[in-house]
Amino acid sequence: MNVVDASGLGKRYGRTWALHHCTLAVPAGHIAALVGPNGAGKTTLLNIAVGLVTPSAGDLTVLGGRPPGSPAALDGIAFVAQDTPVYKNLSAADMLHLTRNLNRRFDQAYAQARLRELGIPLNRKASKLSGGQQAQLALTLALARRPRLLLLDEPVAMLDPIARHDFMATVITAAASDGVSVLLSSHVLTELERVADFLVLLSQGRVQVAGPVADLLATHRVLAGPAAEADRYTERPVVHVFRDGLRARLLVRAGAGDPVPPGWRAHPVGLEELALAYLRAPAEDESGAGAPGTSDAEAKRVTT
């Protein structure tokens, strides 16, 4: 089952396409990272998935074919929006009460236990909590709904490193122990390697590449060699060339068995370098498939 399934998805604000020809399938059971620079369309995509924004083109379904915003979709998806909007004038206990009242399921015991663990007093107003505590409160409320899919929009952007670490630890625990599928957006690349096992790279409103992290890492290599010869490499598709003086590093779509030209050395690629390469070299396709080339369909295909 795909928790998010988009085909030809587009959203236009005035003349600008925030999302354009976006085709994407995120299977269940992953912590998927939606990565891209600011303005790439991450928030728009998440807002469409949760039913807050209506697409201008194409369509998107969630939780195995359900329309966003439908009762089943609302029931199964917990959304933590950017800047974790909790009611600032409500206490944590009131937030729990409100959330319990407006959902079909709510695990009050879990929520209270977690808040106690986090040292968040129930009677304290949200406005009096630190940024990290507000984020943890929002995450606790979301998880206490026992969702099948957790959507997090830039959840850690405003947090300090410790709060960021704690937050992500909660997400990982929930995914591992409760089988919650997670799709989180971020423009921060660090830490993703530890957290995400599925990557969606979004840039300029298009999906540049998407797939399980293990598959992406297995099908990409870094070739290091003299910068003068960088343009001569044509054996496999080059995603991006990083130049550093006389040396160059090529991110190529190649497996471990592919030949390495003489004078060059092959390295496995890290997630951060892979993401940077794709974000630096946006797809120049006209087809609307969101794929940099024909062979890229390999990387984008989701087979679970």
Next chain:
Amino acid sequence: MTAPTRPARQQQDPGLRPVPWRRMAWVTWRQHRFALTGAAAFLGAWAVYLWLSGLQAHHAYAAATACHPASSFACGNLISEFNNTYGARSEAVASLLQIVPALIGAFVGAPVLARELETGTFRYAWTLAFGRTRWTLAKLVPLAVTLAAAVGAFSALLSWYYAPFFADGNQTALAPTVFTLRGVTFAAWTLATFAIAALAGMLIRRVVPAIAAALAAYAGLALAAALYLRGHYLTPVVTSHQNLPVTAWIISQWWTKDGTFAFAPWPPDSLARRICPISASGIGNPKSANPLQCFAQHGYTLWHSYQPVSNFWPFQWIEGGWLLALSVLLIAATVWLVRRRPT
């Protein structure tokens, strides 16, 4: 690509019962309790004043009417004292209360959607299982009913307060300054302003500008109703009699000569100077002492159109009716906007 398999998945959730409506009651109360208790305190303070002041007025009026013989000097004193003390006070109260429906409606109605949109919390509230359409209905409808009921009860007290001043049947009950304070229109205007404010909040997305817009819209609508609409709810009585009932609410007046329209509402200065000059020597001159008679002698007829006081209740129901219809329409439009396009 994984082939999108969309159709026919809807039917697999028959057991998904919606979250019960009543669960919103606590949420609505928790989020609007300051506005509601504020409105209640405001109305309550007014009610205490109206009750105490009204009791005095009722006593004074009862004393004046019980006075015997009615034509005596002492009785006349009681009546003029009642008019001077309580009549003047009731007029001050009337002018202060004019804007109360608008204030309560705007301050309670505008934040319902505007605050969620302003602070971004709509992204939280509208993605919970309750659903945003039902959320909006479950907020607007109970708030509207509560407001209408509370203000309706208040206006019952207001009607009682004004009873002595209208008891002798010599008041223009349809006059704009008092018409909306009695009967059903006081609550209807509150309801309408609430609905205007809720819609303004959805459109403007900020609380304070939405309140301002709602008050401005109320002012425009209330003026239009008083100046243009209300006089024509039912066909006015047209007469050339000069002895209109004292309770008549005059809509317009004009003059005719030889069956055709001459001028309105008063003769032009040039004509007045020519045919009916009011000179210093004219005082005591029976021919020109009364300009009305003078014009009548020159063949001019003065016409009035007016609404008789017996139209008070029909007008209350007509105005209450269209305001209720407007409110329902505006609330429906707000719900539709929330459902269709939140961002």
